[in-house]
Amino acid sequence: MSDDLKKGLEGVLVAESELSFIDGDEGRLVYRGYDIEDLARDASYEEVLYLLWHGRLPNRDELDEFSESMAAEREIDDGVMATVRELAAADEEPMAALRTTVSQLSAYDDDAAADPTDEEANLRKGRRITAKIPTILAAFVRVRDGEEPVAPREDLNHATNFLYMLNGEVPDDVLADVFDQALVLHADHGLNASTFTAMTVASTHADLYSAVTAGVGALSGPLHGGANQDVMETLLEVDESDDDPVEWTRSALADGRRIPGWGHRVYSVKDPRASILEARSDALAQSTGESKWCEYTREIETYLTEEEGLVEKEIAPNVDFYSGSVYYQLGIPVDLYTPIFAMSRIGGWVAHVDEYLENNRLIRPRSRYVGPDARSLVPIDERSSDE
Numbered sequence: 001m002s003d004d005l006k007k008g009l010e011g012v013l014v015a016e017s018e019l020s021f022i023d024g025d026e027g028r029l030v031y032r033g034y035d036i037e038d039l040a041r042d043a044s045y046e047e048v049l050y051l052l053w054h055g056r057l058p059n060r061d062e063l064d065e066f067s068e069s070m071a072a073e074r075e076i077d078d079g080v081m082a083t084v085r086e087l088a089a090a091d092e093e094p095m096a097a098l099r100t101t102v103s104q105l106s107a108y109d110d111d112a113a114a115d116p117t118d119e120e121a122n123l124r125k126g127r128r129i130t131a132k133i134p135t136i137l138a139a140f141v142r143v144r145d146g147e148e149p150v151a152p153r154e155d156l157n158h159a160t161n162f163l164y165m166l167n168g169e170v171p172d173d174v175l176a177d178v179f180d181q182a183l184v185l186h187a188d189h190g191l192n193a194s195t196f197t198a199m200t201v202a203s204t205h206a207d208l209y210s211a212v213t214a215g216v217g218a219l220s221g222p223l224h225g226g227a228n229q230d231v232m233e234t235l236l237e238v239d240e241s242d243d244d245p246v247e248w249t250r251s252a253l254a255d256g257r258r259i260p261g262w263g264h265r266v267y268s269v270k271d272p273r274a275s276i277l278e279a280r281s282d283a284l285a286q287s288t289g290e291s292k293w294c295e296y297t298r299e300i301e302t303y304l305t306e307e308e309g310l311v312e313k314e315i316a317p318n319v320d321f322y323s324g325s326v327y328y329q330l331g332i333p334v335d336l337y338t339p340i341f342a343m344s345r346i347g348g349w350v351a352h353v354d355e356y357l358e359n360n361r362l363i364r365p366r367s368r369y370v371g372p373d374a375r376s377l378v379p380i381d382e383r384s385s386d387e
Contacts, residue, residue, distance in 0.1 A: 010265075019351050036185065045187070052187060053354065071152075080132075081139065094137065094338070095216065095342070098339050099217055129212055135165060142166070159179040162179070178326060186319070199353060203362050215342070225341045232325060245299040262317055267316060270317050274317045281322055281326055285329070
């Protein structure tokens, strides 16, 4: 066993996976052999879930059956709704509310006591969690805002139904399609922190609810899931400033501030998901009649690329740089952006847990001890204050 220290497990291979491939130098993301550009353009989020969970894209009948079975699971039990109301009244953070309610869902699942390694039971549980997260989030926001929750509809797809429950009206085709694409883009991304956390918990043969709850907790950290919110808050600050986006960015850098949405642990070039959302931001601008957000992001990107030379330093826009403004144009509250990330990434969490359990080995890395050695224990009544 090597004694080389790999802080943050960087560069350490811990598993083999058929789920997603990332080429950080070429800016390429692949789900089970399909380029993300093709999936975002031609496949729905439900199709991508099927692909991740079953290893292939569904045919029409399979997709209809899968979509209907998931739509039928959207309602949440009264006990969960009571918790949503209590947390909203307490002004809980949305990710903390999601963490709590996802854990509570197991109390109402007939499969909760199933063998944690039972693949079919895990897929049923994964389908239920995936179906109920949008209902939880939309209800939480509406109750927090003094409105009653909107019941889910089974005749709408996953993305459209969430926007309907959130805003109380069915979105137009452009908004629904853009949000569906955003869910596709965030569904999986290798062994990121939250996915690895979910896998680690599942490797102990803990149940799927424990693994997903742990994934939500990991995603809530600002170094993993919060950058899209930071981006939008930055754009709002630009909008309120007397400076244009370039002047604002120049001043911010001079003050030692970091522009969120730039740089990635894996990509050394522009994140392919950012390029897709950039194009979709233009479509949203045409639909909503509000173009300033995509103009701000494009001007800042041009300045940082051409004047500051960040791309030459292998620091390029990541998906968060464009997802923030896309979500804002969809009418999603800023503090819900990270929960939206979880709403999508649940697909990858379930898939990676299921895949890893096929050939499970308890995940147990080790650390190098650098503490004191050969200390003598002094009885408590004889110890000085510095012992």
